[in-house]
Amino acid sequence: MTPVVHLDELSRTFPGPPAVEALRQVDLVVNRGDYLALVGPSGSGKSTLLHLLGLLDRPTGGRYLLDGIDTNSLSEPQRAGLRASNIGFVFQAFHLLGHRSNVENVMLSDVYRRGGRARRRDRAVAALEAVGLGHRLTGNPTTLSGGERQRVAIARALVSEPSLILADEPTGNLDTATGEQILQLFAELHDRGLTVVIITHDDSVAERADRVVRIRDGRLEHSPAPVS
Amino acid sequence: MTILPPEYEGPDDARITGPLPPPPSVGGGPTDEPVLDGVGDAVPRSVFSLADLGSEMTLALTARPGRTLLTALGTILGVAALVATLGLAQTAGQQIVGRFDELTATEVVVSPQNRNNFGGGQTQQVSAIPWDAESRLIRLNGVTAAGTSSAVPVGDRLARSVPVIDPLGQTEFQIPVVAASPGLFPAVRAQLLTGRFYDEGHAERGDPVAVLGPAAAQRLNVTRVDNTPTIFVGEQPLAVVGILSDTARQPGLLSAIIIPESVARDRFGLTGVEEVQIEVEVGAADLIATQAPVALAPNTPELLRVATPPSPTRVRAGVENDINSLFIVLGGVSLLVGAIGIANVTLVSVLERTSEIGLRRALGARRAHIAAQFLAESMALGALAGVLGTSLGVLTVVVVSATREWTPVLDPWLPFVAPVLGAVIGLVAGTYPAWKAANTEPIAALRGAG
Numbered sequence: 320m321t322p323v324v325h326l327d328e329l330s331r332t333f334p335g336p337p338a339v340e341a342l343r344q345v346d347l348v349v350n351r352g353d354y355l356a357l358v359g360p361s362g363s364g365k366s367t368l369l370h371l372l373g374l375l376d377r378p379t380g381g382r383y384l385l386d387g388i389d390t391n392s393l394s395e396p397q398r399a400g401l402r403a404s405n406i407g408f409v410f411q412a413f414h415l416l417g418h419r420s421n422v423e424n425v426m427l428s429d430v431y432r433r434g435g436r437a438r439r440r441d442r443a444v445a446a447l448e449a450v451g452l453g454h455r456l457t458g459n460p461t462t463l464s465g466g467e468r469q470r471v472a473i474a475r476a477l478v479s480e481p482s483l484i485l486a487d488e489p490t491g492n493l494d495t496a497t498g499e500q501i502l503q504l505f506a507e508l509h510d511r512g513l514t515v516v517i518i519t520h521d522d523s524v525a526e527r528a529d530r531v532v533r534i535r536d537g538r539l540e541h542s543p544a545p546v547s
Numbered sequence: 548m549t550i551l552p553p554e555y556e557g558p559d560d561a562r563i564t565g566p567l568p569p570p571p572s573v574g575g576g577p578t579d580e581p582v583l584d585g586v587g588d589a590v591p592r593s594v595f596s597l598a599d600l601g602s603e604m605t606l607a608l609t610a611r612p613g614r615t616l617l618t619a620l621g622t623i624l625g626v627a628a629l630v631a632t633l634g635l636a637q638t639a640g641q642q643i644v645g646r647f648d649e650l651t652a653t654e655v656v657v658s659p660q661n662r663n664n665f666g667g668g669q670t671q672q673v674s675a676i677p678w679d680a681e682s683r684l685i686r687l688n689g690v691t692a693a694g695t696s697s698a699v700p701v702g703d704r705l706a707r708s709v710p711v712i713d714p715l716g717q718t719e720f721q722i723p724v725v726a727a728s729p730g731l732f733p734a735v736r737a738q739l740l741t742g743r744f745y746d747e748g749h750a751e752r753g754d755p756v757a758v759l760g761p762a763a764a765q766r767l768n769v770t771r772v773d774n775t776p777t778i779f780v781g782e783q784p785l786a787v788v789g790i791l792s793d794t795a796r797q798p799g800l801l802s803a804i805i806i807p808e809s810v811a812r813d814r815f816g817l818t819g820v821e822e823v824q825i826e827v828e829v830g831a832a833d834l835i836a837t838q839a840p841v842a843l844a845p846n847t848p849e850l851l852r853v854a855t856p857p858s859p860t861r862v863r864a865g866v867e868n869d870i871n872s873l874f875i876v877l878g879g880v881s882l883l884v885g886a887i888g889i890a891n892v893t894l895v896s897v898l899e900r901t902s903e904i905g906l907r908r909a910l911g912a913r914r915a916h917i918a919a920q921f922l923a924e925s926m927a928l929g930a931l932a933g934v935l936g937t938s939l940g941v942l943t944v945v946v947v948s949a950t951r952e953w954t955p956v957l958d959p960w961l962p963f964v965a966p967v968l969g970a971v972i973g974l975v976a977g978t979y980p981a982w983k984a985a986n987t988e989p990i991a992a993l994r995g996a997g
Contacts, residue, residue, distance in 0.1 A: 366990075366994075370990050373909065375908065375909065375989050375990055375993075376990060388590055393590055394592070395913065395914075396592035396593060396913055397590040397591070397592050399592070399593035399908075399911045399912065399913045400590055400591045400592045400593040400594075400911060401590060402593070402908075402909060402910065402911045403593045403910060403911025404591065404911070408906075408909045408910070408993075410906075410993060412902065412993075414902050414903070414905070414906040414993065416903060416906075418606070418610030418611065419606060419610075423606070427906075427907075427910060428910050430595065430599045430603065430907075430910070430911075430912075431593045431594060431595055431907070431910055431911030431912050431916065432593070432594065432911060433591060433594050436596070436598065436599075475910075487993075
């Protein structure tokens with residue numbers, strides 16, 4: 320079975336002077352249905368890895384296969400197409416548009432993909448129902464609590480049915496109890512078979528994942544994680 | 548070092564179950580082939596349909612309508628100023644042209660300078676206009692009719708009709724007497740109620756005949772001329788040969804007794820011609836105005852004063868130039884200010900919406916998509932300003948015309964071109980902000996607070 324993510328000696332060096340080796344020949348395989356946490360302190364290179372995984376940045380060395388596709392050889396429009404179809408982003412700061420309703424925010428995810436314009440709203444409603452916000456369709460994100468906002472953002476990531484959910488500190492802006500609920504939601508999504516990668520500096524968040532990979536000074540370290 | 552994951556036990560193609568609809572197989576999704584090693588066609592490019600561009604633009608502009616309107620204000624005023632300027636210039640030009648009816652455009656009047664005291668004595672009334680002015684002028688190319696006229700110094704002589712003694716009614720009246728050459732009747736476009744005009748024969752023979760204006764005829768109680776009734780001015784008898792119904796020029800004739808110049812000279816002491824009324828062909832007024840004094844008084848043309856209608860082409864061009872050059876500059880300046888306003892606010896909103904740009908990039912937008920979105924927004928803003936400004940400008944033209952009782956005139960293409968002008972301004976103004984937005988780094992944009 321093709322892994323969702325296959326990193327093969329992936330490197331990213333920011334040109335200097337002095338040149339900074341943010342990632343040094345990283346190898347990683349994420350299989351379909353994995354729930355993986357990338358943990359590391361700030362400056363460890365985890366943001367760089369997130370951007371490479373999210374096709375927002377290009378590596379300076381190595382290969383990155385997403386769903387078996389060698390992303391290095393793709394044109395920028397194709398990489399954007401992969402972002403639209405295969406990756407669902409969840410951000411620490413939610414990044415919702417305040418002047419649009421919740422369902423319109425979720426629908427935004429389908430704008431840059433081909434087809435399905437007529438059923439876009441239905442799909443957005445279904446995604447909001449999947450995260451337990453079926454009753455807050457028409458409201459504005461500014462009227463929601465932090466946890467609810469992150470649920471809208473997760474619904475936006477789900478609506479394109481991506482093969483990979485990339486979550487960047489998804490609980491960073493939430494209190495512990497609310498963060499717990501969001502992590503519970505990720506666990507449910509994982510149980511439904513979705514592939515989830517969470518980037519965090521918080522060990523308590525990482526503990527919820529099936530697999531924890533630590534990153535330090537641009538290198539990955541395998542560490543024993545609780546297997547569910 | 549390869550990190551091998553623990554074997555995942557779940558179903559192979561497990562997807563979201565529950566409320567989400569079954570996945571339509573999107574290209575580039577999960578595949579069972581081992582590695583698509585850069586097979587370009589297998590991966591779809593991200594798209595941004597025109598319909599989506601339109602709806603994204605509409606949502607962005609309607610999110611804060613007040614701000615949208617304020618952003619567009621400068622351009623609205625600029626377009627309004629331009630439309631109002633062009634409209635008012637046309638309206639005013641048309642208004643002046645409207646006064647140039649055919650009647651005044653074909654009229655030239657020649658009269659002597661210093662008519663009364665030339666030569667010192669008040670009785671010595673010397674006129675530079677010769678008695679044969681009519682025959683001198685009619686030879687000029689472009690003159691259709693010419694006639695001389697003079698007020699006859701009747702003093703306190705009163706006019707009366709046949710001496711009927713009526714103790715109850717007034718029978719004598721102070722009625723002006725005008726000496727006119729026969730050519731004056733066509734020159735003022737006189738029309739007869741009854742009878743006839745006197746002619747060259749009457750004038751040469753010095754026949755004591757008269758043509759009455761309708762008001763004079765009414766006061767003298769003359770209604771029929773078939774038996775040539777006699778009227779008296781002082782003690783001088785005059786045979787009435789015709790009664791006027793109307794004249795197009797010199798309305799004073801309507802209340803006067805009109806007699807041949809020879810009669811006025813012999814019996815009333817007329818010393819000179821007061822003025823020459825010339826009717827010319829359309830467009831010949833300027834030419835005849837220069838020729839007539841020379842024809843009338845070859846030695847002393849400077850003693851004659853010529854009244855011509857102002858040339859319509861000159862006046863219209865003058866008015867439009869005055870209004871246009873001033874206000875088009877004003878309109879252009881406000882358009883420039885408006886464009887800078889749009890550029891400025893769009894640039895600010897690019898900075899404000901950095902995280903939105905980052906989000907859109909993460910959701911699959913390309914740089915071109917971001918640029919297209921911001922360009923479309925500023926262009927729509929400009930077009931909106933163009934429409935509002937055009938409405939405002941047209942309204943201004945109508946209101947000004949209404950208060951001046953003018954007929955509003957506007958080129959029909961103007962209301963259609965002006966919104967396009969606004970859109971172009973918006974497009975130009977949005978170019979730099981759109982470029983800026985397209986070059987926003989998604990990584991930096993997403994890291995900021997949203």
